[in-house]
């Protein structure tokens with residue numbers, strides 16, 4: 001294709017502002033993309049928090065998160081209604097080939113910077129009720145969801161052991177032997193890595209261990225998780241302390257959690273309706 005062909009195809013109404021460079025012609029801002037418009041919150045302070053992530057601007061995120069927390073907005077709302085909507089918007093632009101991998105990395109860092117400030121407000125309870133071990137599936141580098149889980153567990157009074165990302169099944173088994181947790185959480189965001197969950201279950205069975213494993217993450221579906229034993233599907237990171245409480249205090253098994261998930265977390269969960 002010659003340069004002239006390219007020039008003929010150039011649509012000046014569809015030029016995006018990236019890396020702070022405004023190309024000639026009427027620029028389309030990322031927040032004006034039709035898919036992003038559907039995702040971004042309309043109300044403040046959530047919109048400006050989400051925009052900070054979308055703009056990959058750490059200072060913008062930190063300023064707006066601080067302002068919201070100082071105004072008494074709940075840290076859980078800051079995360080779920082603000083920061084997460086930002087990363088969902090980034091994802092929409094990545095899927096369309098408008099944002100690239102570095103955008104995901106920068107936006108992910110901005111999100112985690114905001115989460116750190118929320119964590120300070122949520123705090124850690126001094127006495128711990130029991131231990132939960134969290135891991136990201138083997139081969140998977142996505143750890144934002146797992147980090148949120150750790151934060152909510154610690155704020156809810158649990159000892160949360162972080163095995164990190166890309167964790168092989170035998171490491172999970174070793175950790176179960178070492179920490180004797182009441183529950184495990186596993187996260188996978190790729191269709192290629194969620195198959196690590198049944199491998200963990202196999203390894204646990206072979207070692208004679210039986211601990212409920214909450215499995216979640218972008219790529220994971222409830223039907224898939226329920227196709228192997230010892231597991232239940234986890235929907236939202238902030239559900240984790242409630243699930244751990246039910247397992248600890250009401251002695252619920254993984255099978256009970258599958259049946260009572262909405263009751264346990266105290267809200268309507270479409271995936272479980």
Ligand code: B12
Pocket residue numbers: 087088090091094095101104105108139140141142143144145146148149184185186187188189190191192214215216217218219233234235236237238239240
């Ligand atoms: C940020 C991001 C990255 C960052 C990750 C940074 C980090 N530290 O995690 C980086 C840049 C590293 C990255 C890399 C890649 N990524 Co990426 N990434 C994303 C993105 C945009 C957001 C993921 C995210 O953090 N979401 C927010 C978190 C909070 O969500 P979550 O973990 O799912 O957790 C939520 C729930 O699932 C739940 N949850 C999770 N676990 C559990 C457990 C329990 C018990 C409970 C109760 C709840 C629960 O809690 C959270 C909500 O409250 C997604 C897009 C998307 N739509 O997901 C793509 C995405 C996951 N990436 C994708 C891909 C393909 C890649 C790459 C392979 C790209 C490449 N070509 O190289 C590489 C991986 C390379 C490798 N080493 O293998 C694809 C996966 C496609 C698929 N289905 O297989 C996605 C979906 C993008 C896309 N649309 O194509 N990525």
